[in-house]
Amino acid sequence: MTDSNFKEKSVALWNRFAKTVKTHPHAQFFIFGLVMVMLGYFSSVGVFPSFYLSVFAYIIIYTLVALGLNLLLGFSGLISLASSSFIGVGALGTGVFLNLGLPFELAAALAIVSAAGIGALIGLLSSKISGIYLAISTLFIAEILRQIFTSVDIFGGERLDIGTVKLLGFIELSRNSRAERFYLYAIMAIVLALMMMVVYNIIKSRSGRAFMGISRSENSAAAMGISPLKYRVMAFTVATFFAAVAGVLYALYFQDAPTRQWGLLQSLTIIAIVVVGGFKSIYGMFFGAVIIHGMSELFLKDWLGNVSSVFSGILLIVVILFYPQGIAHVWIDLKKLYYKLKTRKKKDVINDES
């Protein structure tokens, strides 16, 4: 069997696979959401230790932010070192508006809108600066936001107590009750599944193609009527929107927001999730979050103690060096390997006959 034949075959198979996946992607996200809810349920009834639930919740938060950052890094070729700060805007913003007496939904919406507004401003900034300078600028924006969180009184100094939340005005859920904590988690899992659908819809639309157009060949994008500025602003707005939604979920689940943790360290963790998970992959963000956050929280901390934080750093370097397409690409590579072995076997048979 010739090499080109093999190529054709693998391409044909990939096409068939892609077609099956393409026909019902939304159903897959729905199933994914259900599985996540189930995992949380197992943990709340005691199949897993109960602290697993908080780890799962954090994985959901990280996945959400990574999905947004992926639109910047993977699709639009832009970088932001301020993702964590916008989780902070979402979480602390919700807390502040709640403490002002607003209902939860309105507080969340206001927090998300203000974060997306700042995101749009960064987008405008990105028309003048790019690459490493954009990274540095977003770093300063992150630092400004962190200073505001820690020194402005309404954010409560060290941490902001949010307390039980009332959804739709009458469903009161507290994280102190085991059952209610599971409900809070279930809401997060559903939101994640919905947001995955949102990302999918964006990347499969004219907007998603435009994001890729401005990053891969800005000249031809402009010649086809895609305004790079417009889509940069849009990419940053959507990315901060995702981060802020993650922040709202943080406020919802943990009901208590620290002010110091929304800084560079966490932003780098999120970038690591995107890189390890695989650019442009939706499920990759989840697996990235599981590996970077989940693994070290669930297992490595027991085995390695404080050294476990080294793990994500080393993993990031290893992935960039040897597997730049990320974990999401493992599946494709496994299939390739399978066909290689299959064709090699056939070759052996032919050689034996001759």
Added chain:
Amino acid sequence: MSHDDYVLKLDNVTMRFGGLTAVNGLSFSIKPREIVGLIGPNGAGKTTVFNCVTQFYDTYEGTISFKVDDAITNLKDRKVTEVIDLGIARTFQNIELVPDLSILDNIMIGAHNTFKTGIVQHIFRTPKARAEEKAVREKAIEALKFMHIDHLKDQFAGGQPYGVQKKIEIARTLMSDPKLIILDEPAAGLNDSETDELETLIYRIRDEYDASVLLIEHDMGFVMEICDRVCAINFGQFLAMDTPKNIQNHPDVQEAYLGKED
């Protein structure tokens, strides 16, 4: 055909980069449904002319007018992203595709300006957004069939052979219902049979899409074969514009390409 019937008219266009004058007082025009070649030695300013027409450079002097259905537009009033709305589509000398998108999606980017729905409608997949996406997809498949590469539509654009990538770029220009198609070295890197095929395709584009074509090309056989008229420039200066046969015998053109006889 009256004398001043044109699609594109350059009037005394000059483009300077600092001290270098890349295009110097260039004037020529293209008639409707005409295929015009722009030739000149390397560095003559051909691509600069293209970039001025498509407003990638907007600091040129002189006027470039575009006329469709008796409506005349001074292109300088339009931004680079608005030029395609008028019906001017172009390809690039170095192929500019999105390598990690399928060929079909690449073609669909060409219809970007024809969409009416925005990102919010895309997020919720409103019926209107879906209908529009479907219509554009069908149109893109038509364009791919036109270029005889529809069997490759789901493959990534990145790994395709050079000839196919050139075809993708041309197919992409067809998505915006262009009145003027600007091709930057469409035959570069193609073998003889591919060049022949390209020739037929360009004729078909002119006839079926009712478009004019302006192209830069170094393959003189191709240019002389396909073009109705050829415009020759050298060091940004206009040399001559005439039928291919007359251009070949024009003393200034011969001098530009072959040097002066001592």
